[in-house]
Amino acid sequence: MPYIEIPGGVTAARGFLAGSAYCGIKASNKDRPDIALIHSPQPTVAAGTFTTNRVKAAPVRVSIMNVRSPDVRAIVANAGNANACTGVRGIEDAKAMAAATAAALNLRDRQVLVCSTGRIGVPLPIDKMRETIAKLPAECSATGSLAAAEAIMTSDTKPKEIAVECEIEGTDGSRVRIGGIAKGAGMIDPNMATMLCFITTDAVIEKKLLERALSVSVEQSFNRITIDGDMSTNDTVLMLANGLAGNKPLRYGSPAFKVFQRSLDHLTKNLARLIVEDGEGVTKFVEVHVHGAASLTDARRAAEAVANSNLVKCAWFGNDPNWGRLMDAIGYSGARMREELVDIYYDGFLGVKGGMASKTPFAKLQEIVSAPRFSITIDLHAGTSEYSVYTTDLSVDYVKLNMGE
């Protein structure tokens, strides 16, 4: 591996500070800090990927603009209120969050990125938040990652952070570090399944290349997780690079850049996995691989149809291999396929051979899908393309947790 995991989360990279404070944005939250700040006293280059939902929360709209700034210095994020479907006032409030943070840190407003997660359709308690934000810089430190990770949780049961040190030499023999925090797929009404992820690195890298690396990485991680197929109004991934490692600037295609990309991929994939595993009502984590598809689109369609099928997911919850439902989902996915060519493996054991029952005993397949983690590998024998997604079962608790207040 060209990287090792290290502690420190989003403050593992040199020069980044993080922290949190309690505001009480959601009335029922009596004590847990609910605003997080990540601050870079050094100049940075920034990149972001945002929800493609046409209904975009106000902070998403503001951050899409501000991430273009040549020198972003801070990310401020609150839990408890999504500031989505809040109209013109929502945009003003999101800008006010940025302005309050800029004032507290002596920055220009455009140097601040904002995120919100939580209740939809209700205005932010912006006055109260201004007061809390003014106190936030004092709470930030180079060991504040966990505090920030906790402050962005909604119905997550655990904070999510990870950091890696990669084999890219910086000045004085030090190595480039990348760290991140995320919050996930908690979907208790009235929250949306918002996914937020903040990543920092001390690598020297140009903005364009950072954008490219992040978008490749997100495509292979957060864009491949599916719990219920719904895409939130607030989903956001942000990344800042401050160059403090002093490495030779990363160039596209260079060995060092490849190391950087692989390290970043490791980080985002693991945060994505943590999000899925901590999804509400999730009892099973399932990798769905499709091989031998006629095109990448076909592979993706087949994998997503299986991963999003309620009938498939209910069967998994019930420890039932039910390959017929898999065949059905592949069939309506739109992927080009001939049923008599399809093989399906459960953790490597052949469950379907040429579109029909294999000789593997049913009890063996049942044993596999009874485990909390397993993989489904589908070979369409129609080409050479492949795609993977990470998904879950559909449990009674999922319904109970999402049926309202």
Place this chain on the structure above:
Amino acid sequence: MPYIEIPGGVTAARGFLAGSAYCGIKASNKDRPDIALIHSPQPTVAAGTFTTNRVKAAPVRVSIMNVRSPDVRAIVANAGNANACTGVRGIEDAKAMAAATAAALNLRDRQVLVCSTGRIGVPLPIDKMRETIAKLPAECSATGSLAAAEAIMTSDTKPKEIAVECEIEGTDGSRVRIGGIAKGAGMIDPNMATMLCFITTDAVIEKKLLERALSVSVEQSFNRITIDGDMSTNDTVLMLANGLAGNKPLRYGSPAFKVFQRSLDHLTKNLARLIVEDGEGVTKFVEVHVHGAASLTDARRAAEAVANSNLVKCAWFGNDPNWGRLMDAIGYSGARMREELVDIYYDGFLGVKGGMASKTPFAKLQEIVSAPRFSITIDLHAGTSEYSVYTTDLSVDYVKLNMGE
């Protein structure tokens, strides 16, 4: 109304016979008849629409061929085994079902349409079925609709039949009749959510026009019901017309044809509604209308995204209006929309105005979604196209019923 409902189901139209017999195709079925036959001693023209799933059950493949015959005389259908994912043997078995029926009725094999619903991936007990089919003609009568409707049930809780008499004069002042039976969305493992519908009419109508009428009608009924978004390997709608009413041949665009189309639409819509309402674990029946879309495709996308969203459906189950989840689903549906223009009505009460909370009290919206039937009307204010779908909530019982044996 240019039609009235009459009793008699699929045998309401003159000259059609129906009946059923017990075979014991599914081991756990100890006494319920499980093979149905619809027989026309008179020549007919036939039309059919079939699942677009690329994984097609063997009987679907056989019926797609045989429905082209100029003179179909019988439909034979079994419950308990879908004869899907059964390879070459499955095709042979489906043909054997047709051959056995043809032998019993003294027809050519091609004059018989075959359907199966039930367990997937297991060969039919074809020898036993041959014996039962040989006895079936003796069980058929002009009052056998209910017997046939019951024999095709899988996990349906009720048989589904309906018939109408339309204002189209036949000979001797009699009127054209259309009748049908259906089985629906029972999805207990290991069955698929197979939908079968058989329709008969004594109208004089050409094959091409019958095909056209049926496909228009299916598009507005069965293609608009969604319980879990999955499409079965066996879905089939078949229609036979024997011309016994002796009406002036229906011509496309004529007033009489319009009456026929409206009558057929009424029949298919009501069978579709019965299927949704009898869906397993369904506690709510919801009509989702999208108006003001920029195109029909946009309207359909928005309606289907809402109707298939697990988060939306769980909220409904919990009596929670949760319009934020509706906005979210519309946003990711792919339909062109601007959130600030979207209005959403609950049973005619404004829940969302310009993409934000309306002044309607939350308690009122809550009262509406607590009822077993309600409608959601979404106005995108982006054009003049509209589309409607019929859907359900997502309940704890749905998961329990679909989690396996």
